[in-house]
Amino acid sequence: MAREIITSARVTPMRSAVNHAVKAGGFVFVTGVTPFKGSERMKAEIAKGDLVAQIHQVMQNMQAILAEAGSSLDRAVKMNVALTDMTRYAEFDATFRTYFDEDNFPARQTTESARLAHPDFLVSIDCIAEA
Template sequence: MDRQIITSPRVTPMRSGVNHAVKAGGFVFVTGVTPFRGAERMAATIDKGDLVAQVRQVMTNMQAILEEAGTSLEKAVKMNVALTDMGRYAEFDATFKTFFKDGNYPARQTTESVRLAHPDFLVSIDCIAVA
């Protein structure tokens, strides 16, 4: 099976030993996308404390990664969401749904994760999409 590494120049480069995504077997597997804004790691910013802004940035970054792989959010089949505060689920969900046509949502699991990879992250989302 062929395997293609996907990196978007519009998304902050990964610091850990992962890539933005890997395309294989007719799918794109996107690493947990973070709310960093900016294509340069040292200049990247984050909207501290603002869940809605962070969800929007995560989904914007996700779109850029999927587009780089030749697909889109419309072809997302499964997402895993990590929220630092499940008490803000409704706020998260309302923002998340704006990125999809009504009813065309991927399968999704949302869990609470007290600590994410950066102390200012409130959300991280990974994705599997049809290539």
């Protein structure tokens, strides 16, 4: 099975030993997308404390990565969401759903994570999409 490494120049480069995504077997496997805004790591911004702004940034980053792989959110089949505060689930869900047609939501699991990769992250989302 051939695999292709996917990176997007519109998304902050990864610091850890991961890529933005890997395309293989007819799918795109997107690493947990974070709410960094900007294409340069040392200049990247985070909307500190603003869950809705962070969700929008994560989804914009996700769209850029999927586009680079020749896919899109409407081809997403499974997403895993990590929230640092599950009491804000309704706020998350209301924002998340704006990125999909009502009859085309991906399968999704949402869990609470006490800490994410950066102390200011409130959300991170990974994705599997059709290529």
